[in-house]
Amino acid sequence: MxxxxxxxxxxxxxPAEAEIASHQLMLRAGMMRKMASGIxxxxxxxxxxxxxxxxxxxxxxxxxxxxxxxxxxxxxxELWQESGRWEVFGPEMFKLxxxxxxxxCLGPTHEEVFTDIARNEIKxxxxxxxxxxQIQTKYRDERRPRFGVMRSREFIMKDAYxxxxxxxxxxxxxxxxxxxxxxxxxxxxxxxxxVEADSGAMGGSGSxxxxxxxxxxxxxxxxxxxxxxxxxxxxxxxTPEIPLNExxxxxxxxxxxxxxxxxxxVTFFNTDAKKFxxxxxxxxxxxxxxxxxxxxxxxxxxxxxNALGGAVEFEMADAxxxxxxxxxxxxxxxxxxxxxxxxxxxxxxxxxxxxIVGANDTGxxxxxxxxxxxxxxxxxxxxxxxxxxxxPCCGEELTIARGIEVGHIFKLGTKYSTSMGASFIDExxxxxPLIMGCYGIGINRTMAAIIExxxxxxxxxxPLSVAPYHVIIVPVMIKNEEQMKVAEGLYNKLTSxxxxxxxxxRDERAGVKFKDADLMGIPMRITVGKKIxxxxxxxxxxxxxxxxxxxxxxxxxxxxxxxxx
Ligand code: ATP
Ligand code: MG
Numbered sequence: 001m002x003x004x005x006x007x008x009x010x011x012x013x014x015p016a017e018a019e020i021a022s023h024q025l026m027l028r029a030g031m032m033r034k035m036a037s038g039i040x041x042x043x044x045x046x047x048x049x050x051x052x053x054x055x056x057x058x059x060x061x062x063x064x065x066x067x068x069x070x071x072x073x074x075x076x077x078e079l080w081q082e083s084g085r086w087e088v089f090g091p092e093m094f095k096l097x098x099x100x101x102x103x104x105c106l107g108p109t110h111e112e113v114f115t116d117i118a119r120n121e122i123k124x125x126x127x128x129x130x131x132x133x134q135i136q137t138k139y140r141d142e143r144r145p146r147f148g149v150m151r152s153r154e155f156i157m158k159d160a161y162x163x164x165x166x167x168x169x170x171x172x173x174x175x176x177x178x179x180x181x182x183x184x185x186x187x188x189x190x191x192x193x194x195v196e197a198d199s200g201a202m203g204g205s206g207s208x209x210x211x212x213x214x215x216x217x218x219x220x221x222x223x224x225x226x227x228x229x230x231x232x233x234x235x236x237x238x239t240p241e242i243p244l245n246e247x248x249x250x251x252x253x254x255x256x257x258x259x260x261x262x263x264x265x266v267t268f269f270n271t272d273a274k275k276f277x278x279x280x281x282x283x284x285x286x287x288x289x290x291x292x293x294x295x296x297x298x299x300x301x302x303x304x305x306n307a308l309g310g311a312v313e314f315e316m317a318d319a320x321x322x323x324x325x326x327x328x329x330x331x332x333x334x335x336x337x338x339x340x341x342x343x344x345x346x347x348x349x350x351x352x353x354x355x356i357v358g359a360n361d362t363g364x365x366x367x368x369x370x371x372x373x374x375x376x377x378x379x380x381x382x383x384x385x386x387x388x389x390x391x392p393c394c395g396e397e398l399t400i401a402r403g404i405e406v407g408h409i410f411k412l413g414t415k416y417s418t419s420m421g422a423s424f425i426d427e428x429x430x431x432x433p434l435i436m437g438c439y440g441i442g443i444n445r446t447m448a449a450i451i452e453x454x455x456x457x458x459x460x461x462x463p464l465s466v467a468p469y470h471v472i473i474v475p476v477m478i479k480n481e482e483q484m485k486v487a488e489g490l491y492n493k494l495t496s497x498x499x500x501x502x503x504x505x506r507d508e509r510a511g512v513k514f515k516d517a518d519l520m521g522i523p524m525r526i527t528v529g530k531k532i533x534x535x536x537x538x539x540x541x542x543x544x545x546x547x548x549x550x551x552x553x554x555x556x557x558x559x560x561x562x563x564x565x
Contacts, residue, residue, distance in 0.1 A: 019147065053443055058135065076102070290325065297346065335374065472501070472524070539559075
């Protein structure tokens with residue numbers, strides 16, 4: 001392709017709205033343009049990289065025995081009402097009505113659709129196992145669209161759904177997807193970590209996320225400094241710190257006017273945050289739930305929701321609800337005399353001695369409280385892991401890093417097949433619910449993650465496998481006929497070998513062309529300049545600083561070498 005004929009829309013300035021490297025570079029390299037918050041148009045150059053990622057995903061999914069399918073993005077409400085998710089999805093779902101006031105949504109995911117297909121088409125165990133996938137546009141009205149296509153409101157997802165007759169079959173299907181995902185990300189030039197994820201209170205017997213370690217990631221990944229253990233924060237078990245034995249002391253109610261937060265309490269009592277147990281009040285559907293954790297700890301809401309057996313709506317209670325439960329203003333909640341439907345007590349709190357809690361009386365706290373003596377509740381691990389906690393596999397230290405979730409594999413079990421009546425007849429003539437798994441990859445997010453991992457100050461450094469073009473040929477002076485002739489000759493030769501080449505035949509200074517080539521991240525650059533008088537051109541890898549001077553006869557071979565690495 002000739003760059004003079006292409007829509008090249010590189011930007012020199014860093015767009016103000018873009019905070020992270022991949023977002024900045026996708027705009028600056030002219031790969032996409034924003035249309036509205038969380039909604040982007042892909043420009044020709046960006047689309048090529050996107051399609052390359054899709055192709056890799058498609059090849060590996062096909063290889064794993066999955067069949068491609070394409071569902072509509074416009075989905076009738078009835079399907080979602082059957083599964084119960086019409087309400088559950090909440091404001092993240094784009095809902096709309098047709099001219100006859102029938103309700104629809106723009107699909108945020110497609111479990112319901114595939115379950116519907118399966119219940120209509122699968123009758124017998126002989127048709128199983130089955131795995132279907134699609135590469136299709138999803139819509140989610142995210143609360144905080146940000147970082148460009150990393151978290152957008154319209155995005156392309158590869159979603160696959162497996163159907164099996166039993167649990168062993170599901171395990172096999174799941175493992176195949178796990179392998180396929182590993183291959184996909186390696187081929188995309190991405191370094192990912194597969195981490196255990198929470199599979200929710202509704203069951204599902206396994207779930208893992210593929211994470212790209214990155215400062216700009218929105219998830220916390222917990223991993224062991226010594227063995228292979230890795231889990232996301234929602235799932236990772238924390239080891240309780242066991243305090244030294246103390247003799248139990250008598251309760252003491254202490255006036256603490258306007259002292260509400262742990263920080264304020266630490267100052268007021270002049271003691272460690274570990275001497276306090278905080279009581280947080282939540283609303284879970286129609287119940288008031290109180291959760292106690294040590295003063296310096298954070299509540300892990302996923303662990304709490306799982307302990308409740310699931311909750312559709314779960315949020316911190318408002319001041320009015322807090323007052324109902326504690327008869328006090330926010331900041332003075334405690335376990336003694338609390339009117340909550342459920343009290344969950346973190347196991348660390350249950351082990352503490354003579355600790356300080358809110359008195360359920362505005363302006364007061366109580367000291368020397370002990371679990372079992374003054375109060376009881378459901379005890380469990382309800383807190384987030386912190387750095388230094390022990391690994392559940394080997395006992396060594398855990399550490400925490402930020403990660404970008406690019407893929408997710410999930411054993412659904414019978415969640416949808418039961419609610420939507422998708423069954424098959426087994427070998428004994430009995431009707432059984434289909435056992436399902438679902439598997440997602442964010443295509444555009446993967447693209448952004450690749451750029452996060454592969455860039456420098458000058459621009460993107462595409463891995464060859466997903467680069468929009470493999471080679472850029474830069475004739476230094478387009479008015480120089482000799483140079484143009486050599487450049488065109490190389491262009492034709494490389495193109496005929498199936499190599500994707502662009503030739504920068506724009507009437508620009510060489511410096512400008514080099515800057516664009518770097519920004520756009522084309523893996524190989526061939527510069528055709530004065531050295532052609534000695535039958536030589538310059539060859540430079542985007543990822544390297546070195547310029548190789550190579551004879552024109554050998555340049556094709558040099559380019560080919562890069563594909564065999
Ligand atoms: P997140 O926790 O980041 O919102 P999710 O758990 O909602 O992700 P899934 O429903 O598992 O994501 O979707 C499968 C994949 O789709 C994710 O692994 C991610 O790569 C991608 N994805 C999800 N939401 C978005 C989004 N708003 N923008 C871009 N990609 C997304
Ligand atoms: Mg999400």
